[in-house]
Amino acid sequence: MLLLVGSQIYYTQKLVDLNEKNKSLLRLGQDFLQLRRHEKDFLLRLDLKYTDKFTHQAKRFLTQLTAVQALDKQSQQNQQIFDELFNSFPLYQQQFVSLVETRIAMGLDENRGYQGGFRQAAHALEAKLSEAEFLNMYQLLLQIRRAEKDFLLRKDLKYVNKERALYSTLIQRIEAQSPFQYSQLMPLLSKYQHEFMQLVDAYRYVGLNHNTGLQGNFRDQAHLVEQNFVNLDHHLQQQVTAAQRRVEITSVMIMLSTTATLIVLLVRSFLTLQRAFNNFGMFFYRCKREYKHMDEKSVGFSEFKYLATIANEMIDSRRKIEQELRAAQDEITRLRLGM
Template sequence: MKFDSIKSRLVLMTLVCVIGMGVLVVSQHYFTQRLIGLHQQRDVLLRMGQDLLQMRRHEKDFLLRHETVYYDKFLERSYEFKGRLTTLVPLFNEYRLPVADVESLSSSMEAYSGTFRQVVSLQERIGLTQNDGLRARITELENTLDEGQLAQDSQASELLTNIQLATRNYQINQEGVYARQMMTLSERLVAENGGTALLNGTLVQYREALLQLVDAFTTYGVTHNEGLRGEFRQSAHNVETQLRGVDAALQPMIEQQEAKVRIYSLSIAALTSVVLILVLIKSFATFHRAFVNFLTFFYRCKRQYQMIDTRKLGFAELKSLAELANEMVESKRDIEARLASVEAELANKKAS
């Protein structure tokens, strides 16, 4: 198709606009969908951060109140966290991001949940309340000793009272001085009051229960940074650190996609504008040249038989007008030639 007419030039400019806008819309839609997907995954990461904060909250509630309902809430949040984590793997594969970060985060989450499960189990062994676990067993043995032969011996009864006081202090403060006091006094109580086999068996069971309590608290962690509690806190910090690492790996991809949107949009708009401007300039130059030719034609046509060169006009519509004008000039010249011939004949007749 030759674009040598005004109509074809208008069609060309329309096509350029439509194609440019179409490509721009398609590219915008494509990159917008990718950005939406990335931002959705970013939102998933934010929700995972909220899940982790809730898990830390339930963890502290359990450590403070020793109620298993908080462990159940912790498990519920951990399942949601793991479910959201699995949705990140396809995204990381698609954008060739380090999937090892997601796998490492998953492993850390498993370690975090597993350590907390051990903490809960150990706390259940110690006793969630005074009526559970080792606490209940120690209280039961103390009541048995209070109601037995030791009640008749004031010195033994006082010694048992001191052990009970040290035991309560140890359960509250977990200080080593109370643990040593418990062991020393209980050993002395067994040595001095093991008269009968029944009493001796009860005292041995009592001392073993105290030893188990000390061992359980030592395993549990005397402070927040020791024992299972220390491992638990460290695993929680690992999850937080790796979650920030996953978020840091995703952020550059979002910025890269946003940069692509800007680059492609500006490139398409610039290319469309350049093509339109070139077509307009060429059309204007062609029209201006044709206009000058027509002016020159009409100016000279008064004095001479000036013909228009149709090859210099460019547009087909103007060429058609030029051909009509040339025909008009030819007709005028023929008419004037015939008129001159007739006048010459008349002049000859008058002369004769």
């Protein structure tokens, strides 16, 4: 019974530890989901406050990850997954920081970054063309702006090629103007084109959709981190199942061993008790005819040994009394014969 209680205490504590690891892993997964939320909030709203939240959450995540790893030093397989997490998560964080920096350079709204630069140049160029009443060139610039907005809306490079063709045509028309008009218009158009192409290159680097470029890379990296969480949870569930199975097997084995031991003890006690009663029965049977001591060693229980000792003393006392009575009778007989 002590073994059974001890094993239950040991395995219960082990299951409690595994349950704590499972809770810690769930909290860690929630922290990572919160990171993904801040990441998507930034991509959707382009607000830098979400990058600050992301940075704060990332520090908390790494602290929690270190604590969870310290709780699970026994499992070598789990330690390998933790090592992969410590390698993959900083890369995911670094790629997100690069994405944020690139998005800042592109412009978080239409008035900043590359967008703000080519937009200001386009408005200035539109004003110059409208002022000079260059209607053909103004119409061509509107077509360029249309191709630009189509690209920004659909992220399709065919609109960039279309914009370049229109840009070349507009250059030719500006070059055909007077040197004064050329000096007024060409710097604005060049600035517009330079800023727009920088924005296009930035979009290529970031990714024209969520599966390409930097967006695709850090998205794959995030999925890798999530897969490591899935692997950790799978291994932890296997450990819990194995621990529960060991508890069941150990409990059954201890119960069977205890039952067998109790059966053996009961059988032996029954046989000893039966032998003791047989000895007492034989003792009282012999007491009718002869005075023989009971063998105390043949009695199994200490209480019966005490009874056997008292019975032997009783036999000795009766034998002594009978001897004294016999001696007294002999003395009386001699006295009668002497008279």
